[in-house]
Structures are given as C-alpha cells and as structure tokens.
Amino acid sequence: MSSLSVPASGLAGHRAMAGIEARRMARHPVFLLGVVLAFVVLGLFLATTKEAGVPDVPTLPLLGAFYIGLTSVIAAARLTTATDVAVEAVATTPGTEARRTLALAATGIPAFLAGLAYSVVLVVVAQLRGVAPPEWWFGTLPDWQVWSILLMCPVACLGGALLGVLTGRWLPFRGASAMAVVALIVVSLLGQAPLLETSSSEWRLWVPWAIFHTGDNADGTQTLIAGNPGAYLGYMLALCALAVLGAMWHDRTARTPGFRVLVAATAATALVLFALAATTGNHDNRDSDPIPSRVTG
C-alpha cells in the first residue's frame, strides 16, 4: 500500500502540489491527443512537401501552438474544475484556494515542454534538410528574431494551460473551455487579420497569438510582418503571468495590498512590452526575394 504525504505549507509543500498537478496534466488524454496531433500534422507536412528543404519554417510554430496550446486550455480547465464537486471538503484542509491555484499553474510545465520539443524538432529538421536561401530564417533575419518566433510556440502552449486554469476558476459552467477556445481563435483572427496588409500592421500585436510571417505569396515572395518578436515574446509571457494572477484573484483572501501591487505591476509590464513590440523591431512589412519554385500567380 502506497501513501501520499504532502507537507502542509512552505516551498516543499508547494513543490509537491505542483508536481502532482503537472503529472495530472501530462497524463490528461486531451492534452496527449493535442501533442500527438501536433507532431503527426508536422510529420505529414514534412513528408508530403515536394521541396528538398523545409518551406515556410517561421509559420510552422502555429501548428504546435494550435494543437498543443488549445488542447491545453481544455485539459487545464478540466483539471481546475475537477475538484469543484468536493469544494466544501477541500476548503477545510490547510492551505488556501490561491495556493491550490498556484499549484495548478504547474499544468503549464508539460504544455511548455511539449511546445519546446516541437520547436526543437522543427529547428533540427530545418537544419538537416535546409531551407531555400531567400526564406526568412537564420542568415536573412537576425538570430534573436528567429529564436523569438520559434519560442512563441512553447510560450503559447504555456499560455494555453494557464488560460485553462483562469477559465476553470472564473467560469465554472459547462462549456466554458469550449467558449474560451472559440473566443481565443476568433480574437486572434479578427484582431490581426484586417491589419496584416496595412501600414499599421504592428498594432495587431495586442492579440495573444500574432503571426510574423505570411507564408508564400503568389509571386513567390514571403512577407515578414512588422513588429519586434522579442518584445512580443515578453508580452506573451506577461499575459501568462496575468492569467495566473487573475486565477489567484478569485480567492478573496489572496487580494492583499502586496498582491494588488503585483497584479498592477504585471499589467503595466505587459503594456510596456506591447508598446515595445509595436514600436521597435521591423517598422514595416518586408518581402523576401522571390523563391522561383513557389511562384503560383
């Protein structure tokens, strides 16, 4: 017979609780399905592409963010609401709801690692198979910009899980995670698509998932969209932190003056990073040299 002993307070106790939540997430069928789908779709794409190199690499983090990130929203929301049926019993145990919420934030760890593995696979395959010389990639873009675009995938996966925790805490009704998933897709789409081809495309960067690369244009070029991907990555991380703090805010006892200052400081940081992302980096959309094999129009 095994026993589970979790210290009631302190860092060791929190670490143990976080470990439990991370393992629950890593075993959740919906999350696992998302991870498998991300790699299967990427594998299919790589296997069926007719070119020797990997085309449109900076667009491919979208697949990981979509499949792993959005399934993480569903899985984390389910894990967050799973204890609601026993909320009266749980409320009598040592520790607060905010502490349990902070432990639930560890559901983001498996999501982040899965997204990171996806990006690593992408880089390794692109290095092994190569990319067409005019592509926006290492050599045509500063390294930090390429890495920032690639790392948007794991950060989006992390954010998906944390949004799931936020949804589970504040919207405990049936279908809340479905609503969050659809809202995330619609907001990300409508928040940026109308701006992409305008002179103010950098102001699209308020959305939780912004694209920096259009894929192939009809004339064989590719467009790198304006904005600073490094600062945008920081903005995404600030949104992740806000999601955790927002979920903890649900516990009235957690709303101490110090916590309120932390929330305000994080929100201000997010605003500053958004302003940096929109006002620095590439000021205009830039087209690559045409890739002859991709000309369709």
Place this chain on the structure above:
Amino acid sequence: MNARLWYLRRGVAWLPVLACCAAAAAAALLLVHWPNLAGVLAPTVLACCAGAAAFVYDEDGLPVVAVTPRGAGWRRTARLGVTLLPLSVWAVVVALRPGDVTFVRPGWWLLGGATLLLVAGSAAVASRRLVQTPGALLAPVVALAAVAPVTFAGLFSWGTLYPIGDFPDPVRTAWLGVALSGAAACAVALRPGLRP
C-alpha cells in the same frame, strides 16, 4: 408526443445548448462584416453548432432516469430530436450566405449535418455508457476539431475540407464518410438498454 416534449423541456440542459446557438449566430454576424475571413469564421459557426449538439445528452440525474420503466432508448431517441435546433441554425446560416460568401449550399449543408450527426451520436454513445455530462468534454473537443482542418489549408496540396466557391467530389466523399460514422454512432447509441 406530449410526453416527449414535456421531458425535453425539463430534461435538456437548454442553457449551454442555446448559448452555443447564440454564439453561432454571433459568429455568422461577424461573417457579414469580414466575408474575406470566411475560411475560419464559417468553421467557427460550425464549431458553435457542434458544441450545442454536444450538450444535448447532458443529464445530471442519468443514473436515476436511465432505469425508469419508459427505458433509456426512449429518452435517447427523444433527445436526438434536439439536435434539430443547432442543425436549423446551421441550415439558416448557410442558406442566407452572410456576407455573400459563395457557399455551395448542398455541400455545406452536408458538412454541417454530418458533423452534428457525429457529435450527437458520440454524445448519445457516452450517455448510453452512463456518462452524465458528456458535453462538458465533448463540446470543447469538437469545437477545436471543427476548426482544426483550417490549419491544413495552405500546408497540404490536397486542399481544404471547407471549400468556398466550389465543392470538389473528394471533399464531398470525406464528409459523406463523416455522416456515415455519425449514423453508425447514432445506431449504436439508440439501441434499447444501457452499456453494450
């Protein structure tokens, strides 16, 4: 018939069903303003309708009502009729072609009907296996699954499952396959009794 209506009025989780239908209508309104984004917004309308169908079999008192003399088969058959509501929303949206998007109506009615049949059948199978609220998990999963094929567009040479302006035969075949799967799920779920 009156007994069925009485049961449906009290037994169905109308709030999530109607909320999803309202979300579908709202997404269709977005389509009026951004018809050039129909490639994503139309699947979003479908995702909301599919979410509504996923909630049709939610019943907190399932362990009790499943063993009443009237039988679980009667209950499941009655609930399947509620799928007509999201199906009607979908049919109207496709018929009205918001934003003058050139949907090929028969094809888009087929893909919506096939999706809703599969979702309702899956929820009914879950209900048969005594899952009280299949919609809580099924709705977000089908919402995601309905939009997922959009990510294939542009990546693969085989095109899109949501074609606008034309409805190729291979796409029709794919959706007929989905419809057949849905019909099979419904046939399994609507047999009398509980659990296979």
